[in-house]
Amino acid sequence: MKIFLWVTFLMLIGVAIFAVQNSAAPLITIRFLLWKFETSLVYAILGSIGVGILLALFLWISKAIGSSAQKKDLHKEIGAA
DSSP: OHHHHHHHHHHHHHHHHHHHHTTTOOEEEEEETTEEEEEEHHHHHHHHHHHHHHHHHHHHHHHHHHHHHHHHHHHHHHHHO
């Protein structure tokens, strides 16, 4: 568990350094359906990383809940036998 926390901490440090070094990056235009707005490149990249992390987390949670329910059902079957 400690290794995971250290790796996460080092990744966060890397992202912070990346954000600070690229804060003066040129503006880019993002178009999505009817929306259109300008933002810094670093914010677009960090936003994409954040969305990816959230999607992975939601998929992991749904898998964990399904696995837990399946485990609970198997324990009931073993107890009934």
